[in-house]
Amino acid sequence: MQKFFPDNLDKKILKALCNNSNMSLSELRKKTGILSESALSRRIKKMKDTGIIQGQRLILNYERLGYEFQIIAFVKAQYGPGYVDIVAEKIRKIKGVTSLTFLLGDIDFVVSIICKSKDEYALILEQLTNIEEIERSDSRTVLKNFKENSAGFLDE
Numbered sequence: 262m263q264k265f266f267p268d269n270l271d272k273k274i275l276k277a278l279c280n281n282s283n284m285s286l287s288e289l290r291k292k293t294g295i296l297s298e299s300a301l302s303r304r305i306k307k308m309k310d311t312g313i314i315q316g317q318r319l320i321l322n323y324e325r326l327g328y329e330f331q332i333i334a335f336v337k338a339q340y341g342p343g344y345v346d347i348v349a350e351k352i353r354k355i356k357g358v359t360s361l362t363f364l365l366g367d368i369d370f371v372v373s374i375i376c377k378s379k380d381e382y383a384l385i386l387e388q389l390t391n392i393e394e395i396e397r398s399d400s401r402t403v404l405k406n407f408k409e410n411s412a413g414f415l416d417e
Contacts, residue, residue, distance in 0.1 A: 265311035270295060271304055275313070278305075282317040320409070328375040330382050331403040334389060336370040337396045344394055345369070351392045357385050374400075 273293040277284060286298040295301045308314045338348045345363055352361055352372055360373035376382045389398055
């Protein structure tokens with residue numbers, strides 16, 4: 262895949278699409294100041310072809326779907342051959358896991374979890390602690406998210 266370094270216009274396009282990926286070319290043209298929809302189309306195609314844009318995702322409102330609890334768990338695993346993939350595969354299978362990130366340092370994984378009740382929360386934490394390769398875990402309940410936007414780095 263060829264290297265591509267987005268210019269300021271490309272960054273405007275990315276920021277607008279991160280805020281609303283269903284935006285029409287006409288709306289996007291107005292937001293970015295690019296005069297031609299065909300030029301806009303070419304820029305988007307180039308960013309897709311080079312792997313900068315890899316698809317579209319829905320942003321779900323978990324609370325409106327009945328998921329009252331959001332948990333962030335910090336997991337320390339037992340070091341050993343292939344432990345990262347083994348532990349990651351086991352954690353990914355737990356219902357309610359929405360994000361799983363491997364880290365370097367004292368903590369091995371950060372796990373984002375959603376659930377509907379305290380009972381479901383307890384069940385998920387039990388499943389997590391029952392993974393034999395996990396040494397320990399520490400979890401926090403999220404009270405409020407202040408920012409959830411993949412375009413934040415484009416504000417430079």
